Amino acid sequence: MISVEEARTAVLALAAPLAVQHVPLRHAAGRVLAQDVVATRTQPPFAASSMDGYALRRAEVEPDAMFKVIGESAAGHRFDGTVKAGQAVRIFTGAPLPEGADFIVIQEDVTRRGDLITLGHNIGDKDNIRPAGGDFSAGQTVTAPLLLRPADIALLAAMNIASVPVTRKPVVAILATGDELVQPGETPEPDQIVASNSFGLAAMLEGLGAETRLLPIARDTTASLKQAFALAKGADLIVTIGGASVGDHDLVAPVAAELGMEQSFYKVAMRPGKPLMAGRMGDMAMIGLPGNPVSAMVCGTVFVAPIVRKMLGLGIAEPEMHSAPLACDMPANGARAHYMRARLIDGKLHPDTRQDSSLLSVLATADALLIRPVDDPTRSAGEIGTYLLL
Ligand SMILES: Nc1nc2c(c(=O)[nH]1)N[C@H]1C(S)=C(S)[C@@H](COP(=O)(O)OP(=O)(O)OC[C@H]3O[C@@H](n4cnc5c(N)ncnc54)[C@H](O)[C@@H]3O)O[C@H]1N2
Numbered sequence: 001m002i003s004v005e006e007a008r009t010a011v012l013a014l015a016a017p018l019a020v021q022h023v024p025l026r027h028a029a030g031r032v033l034a035q036d037v038v039a040t041r042t043q044p045p046f047a048a049s050s051m052d053g054y055a056l057r058r059a060e061v062e063p064d065a066m067f068k069v070i071g072e073s074a075a076g077h078r079f080d081g082t083v084k085a086g087q088a089v090r091i092f093t094g095a096p097l098p099e100g101a102d103f104i105v106i107q108e109d110v111t112r113r114g115d116l117i118t119l120g121h122n123i124g125d126k127d128n129i130r131p132a133g134g135d136f137s138a139g140q141t142v143t144a145p146l147l148l149r150p151a152d153i154a155l156l157a158a159m160n161i162a163s164v165p166v167t168r169k170p171v172v173a174i175l176a177t178g179d180e181l182v183q184p185g186e187t188p189e190p191d192q193i194v195a196s197n198s199f200g201l202a203a204m205l206e207g208l209g210a211e212t213r214l215l216p217i218a219r220d221t222t223a224s225l226k227q228a229f230a231l232a233k234g235a236d237l238i239v240t241i242g243g244a245s246v247g248d249h250d251l252v253a254p255v256a257a258e259l260g261m262e263q264s265f266y267k268v269a270m271r272p273g274k275p276l277m278a279g280r281m282g283d284m285a286m287i288g289l290p291g292n293p294v295s296a297m298v299c300g301t302v303f304v305a306p307i308v309r310k311m312l313g314l315g316i317a318e319p320e321m322h323s324a325p326l327a328c329d330m331p332a333n334g335a336r337a338h339y340m341r342a343r344l345i346d347g348k349l350h351p352d353t354r355q356d357s358s359l360l361s362v363l364a365t366a367d368a369l370l371i372r373p374v375d376d377p378t379r380s381a382g383e384i385g386t387y388l389l390l
């Protein structure tokens, strides 16, 4: 058995970042920017008012000073003339600052009668002007790789980038296996249960930016598995679930081998997740997850999510480890790293008392995976534990 770290490295070696494609800005949210993008314009392109008021000359600002209003500058409609001594231009938020003016008095500080305004007594120093290029200038770069969030989309729009270079979405085929499984919504026979982790994994990977294909459930026969594998054709990654262990009906490894899988490893010193396998099948990377629902979801977090991120062009980051005091004493750990479902309460790690890898109700209420390293000795409450956030 190899270690979790060795397995993670081996999984990540199975795929490379995918090709670049251009998508309309409207479809770029949640995608990964694949190439640097350069602003084609300056924002704002002109000095602009940040308030509704009157544009005039700063040198003339004093209590009770009077000005003649000679025109108006509105957003989208500049005032074409020049503001001279004793003159002011009515101005609105976002409008270009007229020539000659270098100060905007907000309308609350002004009394207007006809074309004449009189300033109040507490004008202050703030000019209420947004300088040209105050936000960004033409030539400024948005640097790739970058997972595009709503604020990035707004920035790219302001930069007049209508088509965005992004990494192609990895296509992940998810193949649940087992005679006991039916799809949610179907009526199970007495010996059957409902497939769950395939749906959890699809949700996890789609959340990262992958496109998933949930294949029909394969039965525990060589023919059914082969048929299902054939449906994965064209995917970048196939993730199988179940049939990975040593039982008579665990056929994933032999069938995959028959179909040409070059195995990178089988079995990891990890709990849950021991019978994990990975390799390449032709153009696809292949990861075989254990069937137990929590094992599949934990391995999804620790191994599948990172390879999807790599395919998306987000690089290889070390898992983000956090630490917090343990809320209770813990017995020594054994020969497999234990990824324990835990809750963070008042800053302390509370591992659930029930750690069986079939318990989705425990996983669903956990917000952390407390990691007990191989052969970790007994620990006392208050000692620091390391965890992954879920
Ligand atoms: N003699 C041994 N038995 C087992 C070993 C071992 O080392 N020696 N390892 C155990 C460990 S650890 C795990 S993990 C499991 C993994 O087994 P498989 O990957 O072959 O998974 P299955 O047997 O197909 O299923 C296990 C369990 O999970 C349920 N399942 C499967 N797929 C789904 C799904 N898509 N949605 C919901 N539930 C699913 C299945 O019904 C079983 O209950 O092997 C141990 N045995």
Ligand code: MOO
Binding pocket: 270, 271, 272, 273, 274, 275, 290, 292, 295, 357
């Ligand atoms: O390695 Mo298994 O995934 O503990 O239940």
